Amino acid sequence: MNLHMNYIGGQWVPAQGGETFESRNPARPSEVLGVFQRSTNADVDAAMAAARAAQPGWADTPAPQRGLILDRVADLLEERRDDIARTIVREMGKVYAEANGFDIQAAINTARVMVGEGRRLLGQTVPSELRNKFAMVVREPIGVVGAITPWNLPILLPSWKIFPALLCGNTVVFKPAEDTPLTGIKLLEVLIDAGVPEGVVNLITGYGAEVGERFVTHPKVDMISFTGSVPTGRTIASLAGGELKKVSLELGSKNAVVVMDDAEFDLAIEGCLWGGYGTSGQRCTAGSRVVVHEAIYDRFLDAFTARVEALRLGDGLDEGSQVGPLVNAKQLDRVASYIGVGEAEGARRITGGRKLDHEMGGYFFEPTLFTNVEPTMRIAQEEIFGPVVSLLKANSFKHAIEVANATDYGLSFGIYTQDVNRVFAAIRGLHTGVVNVNSPTMGVEIGVPFGGVKNSGNGLRESGTASIDEFTELKSVMVDYSGVHRRTGVNEAATRT
Numbered sequence: 001m002n003l004h005m006n007y008i009g010g011q012w013v014p015a016q017g018g019e020t021f022e023s024r025n026p027a028r029p030s031e032v033l034g035v036f037q038r039s040t041n042a043d044v045d046a047a048m049a050a051a052r053a054a055q056p057g058w059a060d061t062p063a064p065q066r067g068l069i070l071d072r073v074a075d076l077l078e079e080r081r082d083d084i085a086r087t088i089v090r091e092m093g094k095v096y097a098e099a100n101g102f103d104i105q106a107a108i109n110t111a112r113v114m115v116g117e118g119r120r121l122l123g124q125t126v127p128s129e130l131r132n133k134f135a136m137v138v139r140e141p142i143g144v145v146g147a148i149t150p151w152n153l154p155i156l157l158p159s160w161k162i163f164p165a166l167l168c169g170n171t172v173v174f175k176p177a178e179d180t181p182l183t184g185i186k187l188l189e190v191l192i193d194a195g196v197p198e199g200v201v202n203l204i205t206g207y208g209a210e211v212g213e214r215f216v217t218h219p220k221v222d223m224i225s226f227t228g229s230v231p232t233g234r235t236i237a238s239l240a241g242g243e244l245k246k247v248s249l250e251l252g253s254k255n256a257v258v259v260m261d262d263a264e265f266d267l268a269i270e271g272c273l274w275g276g277y278g279t280s281g282q283r284c285t286a287g288s289r290v291v292v293h294e295a296i297y298d299r300f301l302d303a304f305t306a307r308v309e310a311l312r313l314g315d316g317l318d319e320g321s322q323v324g325p326l327v328n329a330k331q332l333d334r335v336a337s338y339i340g341v342g343e344a345e346g347a348r349r350i351t352g353g354r355k356l357d358h359e360m361g362g363y364f365f366e367p368t369l370f371t372n373v374e375p376t377m378r379i380a381q382e383e384i385f386g387p388v389v390s391l392l393k394a395n396s397f398k399h400a401i402e403v404a405n406a407t408d409y410g411l412s413f414g415i416y417t418q419d420v421n422r423v424f425a426a427i428r429g430l431h432t433g434v435v436n437v438n439s440p441t442m443g444v445e446i447g448v449p450f451g452g453v454k455n456s457g458n459g460l461r462e463s464g465t466a467s468i469d470e471f472t473e474l475k476s477v478m479v480d481y482s483g484v485h486r487r488t489g490v491n492e493a494a495t496r497t
């Protein structure tokens with residue numbers, strides 16, 4: 001039995017309640033990847049206490065030195081990328097190339113950006129209103145950060161939280177998703193081997209529903225950084241709000257890609273295919289609504305259907321697989337339930353729609369395409385988190401933007417067009433945190449902030465330098481070197497020295 005422990009205060013320890021749970025391969029559910037600690041509130045308490053105790057010493061470590069540890073993290077992720085990528089595939093099902101080329105690469109890039117940030121962590125100097133006075137703004141750690149992450153990007157999303165949180169001088173308690181505990185442990189091993197000191201990063205595995213409330217409201221945690229579903233985000237925000245904890249939320253979306261009549265056709269087909277069906281649609285950036293101009297709608301539908309039907313499903317470790325299984329049986333049933341929902345509302349299923357668990361042995365679902373979809377239908381409004389794309393028709397550019405915006409979400413939208421005027425009008429008009437022009441909605445650049453508007457988050461941004469704002473407090477400092485007592489005020493500033 002491959003039994004794994006929690007990591008608290010520099011020790012691998014069992015959960016105090018003595019319970020465990022298994023992680024299984026969604027492509028072949030009889031394969032157990034390991035047995036993990038089913039933590040309870042007592043384990044949350046121990047992890048928070050360890051993180052709290054280690055925080056002052058870590059904050060006192062010069063930021064460039066903290067950055068050097070992250071340099072080593074990046075090196076170790078490079079060295080171990082094949083093993084970690086295989087673990088991701090076996091644990092949550094995405095194909096190997098995505099795990100290796102995207103998930104792990106983005107984590108490496110994040111670590112490298114943070115190395116540089118260790119030598120910047122820029123504050124500000126500001127001209128004082130008075131003579132002989134100096135005003136500046138410095139950054140300080142927030143304290144103990146609780147990181148709660150989902151299973152769909154089980155290296156990238158923790159790295160977006162843990163690496164900048166550490167770089168900024170915070171200590172961390174990390175709870176990976178219950179579907180990907182082994183990947184979480186592989187990341188922890190990298191951090192430990194890179195030299196992160198005892199107590200600075202801690203991990204507890206288990207079910208969010210069981211430990212979540214204690215985790216979020218714990219007196220020793222200062223901030224919760226969460227990525228996951230909207231309902232859980234709401235729960236966390238209200239729990240954290242009651243305690244006035246800081247909270248950062250990256251939630252779901254119902255992204256739209258506009259394909260205009262002047263789009264480079266093949267490029268748009270390719271981008272919508274990857275955006276809609278990559279990671280089996282299990283991405284908060286999935287392009288699950290494609291809004292096509294009526295002039296090319298029929299041609300697009302034919303060409304897109306042919307490509308969707310040609311997608312090869314299979315185990316993510318098999319070379320030819322393009323689409324892997326869904327993460328678990330519950331998700332398979334949930335996605336399947338949307339087929340009836342769409343049809344009942346009058347959408348037309350063009351292809352797909354079947355569970356393939358009996359034929360293929362794992363939680364596979366056929367890549368599915370709906371047409372005749374109206375913007376108000378549930379399949380156009382709700383995040384399905386599966387390989388299900390809805391095609392919507394627009395009769396003008398303006399109409400297309402309206403349809404794209406007709407959602408409660410706004411994370412990563414896109415447009416395919418060759419018209420520069422439409423490009424800029426779309427950049428302004430799409431109500432979203434990320435806009436992709438002539439490229440798929442899925443994918444991130446580490447150099448730019450990532451996050452959404454409306455129900456896709458609570459306003460903070462992650463990725464690259466933006467995450468420094470997420471994980472630091474600003475402290476304003478005024479140094480009066482006049483030797484004179486002055487009451488700072490606007491009029492005084494103008495008149496007194």
Ligand code: ADP
Pocket residue numbers: 148149150151175176177178206207208209211212213215216227228229230232233235236
């Ligand atoms: P998903 O549907 O993608 O699994 P969830 O929001 O349920 O999304 O889960 C994302 C993460 O949130 C997981 O690590 C999960 O354990 C955790 N989680 C689930 N429920 C809670 C909760 N009530 N409080 C805190 N964390 C939770």
